[in-house]
Amino acid sequence: MSVSYRTSRRVSLLACPFCHELFAPRERTACPVCGMQLVAFEKLPRAHANANEEEGPLEPEWEPHPPLYFRRGRGALALLGVLGLAAFALPWVHLTMPDVATYSGLDIAHRLGWAWAAGAAWFVLVPIVLSRRSIVQMRGARVAAAFLSAIPGTTAALLLARPPHGGHGIPLRFTFEWGIYATLAISAVALAFSFVFGGRIDDIRVKRGTSAGQIVH
Numbered sequence: 001m002s003v004s005y006r007t008s009r010r011v012s013l014l015a016c017p018f019c020h021e022l023f024a025p026r027e028r029t030a031c032p033v034c035g036m037q038l039v040a041f042e043k044l045p046r047a048h049a050n051a052n053e054e055e056g057p058l059e060p061e062w063e064p065h066p067p068l069y070f071r072r073g074r075g076a077l078a079l080l081g082v083l084g085l086a087a088f089a090l091p092w093v094h095l096t097m098p099d100v101a102t103y104s105g106l107d108i109a110h111r112l113g114w115a116w117a118a119g120a121a122w123f124v125l126v127p128i129v130l131s132r133r134s135i136v137q138m139r140g141a142r143v144a145a146a147f148l149s150a151i152p153g154t155t156a157a158l159l160l161a162r163p164p165h166g167g168h169g170i171p172l173r174f175t176f177e178w179g180i181y182a183t184l185a186i187s188a189v190a191l192a193f194s195f196v197f198g199g200r201i202d203d204i205r206v207k208r209g210t211s212a213g214q215i216v217h
Contacts, residue, residue, distance in 0.1 A: 013025070013041040014027070014028070014038040014039065014041065015038065015039060015041040016031035016036050022041065023038060060135070060204040061134065061135040061136050061201050061204060062134050062135075063134060063135075064133040065133050067133070069133065071199075072135065072196075072198050072199035073138070073193045073194075073196055073197045073198065073199065074129060074130070074132070076193050077129045077145060077190060077193050077197060078129045080125075080149075080186055080189060080190040080193065081122050081123075081126035081129065082122075082126060083186050084118075084121075084122035084125075084152055084183065084186045085123065085126075087105070087182040087186055088104070088106060088118055088119045088179075088183065089104050089106055090104055090105070090177070090178070090179030091103070091104055091178070091179045092104055092105045092107075092108055092156075092159070092176065092177055092179045092183075093108065093159075093164075093174050093175070093180070094175050094177050095174045096173045096174060097173035097174075104179060105119065105180070105183065108159070114155070115159070117151050117152075117155055118151060118152035118155040118183065120151075121148045121149070121151035121152050122148075122152060124148055125148040125190070128141060128145065129197075132197075132198075135199065135204065136198075136201075137198075138197050138198030138199075139198035139201065140198075141197060142195065142197045142198065145194035145197050146191055146194040146195060149187055149193075149194050150187065150191050152183050152186070152187045153184050156180045156181075156183045156184045156187070157184065159176075160176065163176075
């Protein structure tokens with residue numbers, strides 16, 4: 001008497017790319033809740049797949065770092081954003097004629113509406129940087145961080161290139177103060193850090209595995 005065994009094969013599940021609900025093959029072609037076209041579970045990004053699996057840790061680049069993680073340019077960009085906000089409140093222009101007065105970036109923004117862009121950019125940059133805790137998220141925010149870092153420097157450069165002038169025959173004399181030059185310098189440094197925000201993805205130090213603190217290449 002001969003006995004034959006049927007070999008089992010792995011069943012590929014289908015998943016919704018939005019809500020990640022799983023379905024058996026040929027059960028549905030679209031998600032009944034989201035209306036999205038179902039795809040093979042294996043084709044979902046690794047981070048989404050791990051969200052549905054109890055086993056298997058996240059890949060190192062997807063692991064969230066502690067809130068006070070300051071490496072890979074995260075702490076530097078956050079600190080530069082705070083320094084930029086402080087520089088926005090420092091003296092930018094010192095007027096000597098027809099009156100004697102000192103104007104900060106905040107004061108200038110009250111008179112020139114477009115100058116608010118400098119303060120707003122620093123104000124938005126800090127939470128954007130601190131809200132990115134994984135390497136993938138940090139690297140994905142590079143463009144936004146670079147754009148926001150460049151706005152204050154561009155604002156200061158426009159004021160330096162096209163300084164205000166008196167009207168109605170009234171002479172205007174003034175000097176630019178160190179606050180506007182500090183904004184230029186902070187903006188340039190922040191722009192440089194934004195290009196490397198998140199660091200290299202092929203050089204990650206991990207704590208799990210057979211060797212704690214090993215570097216993954």
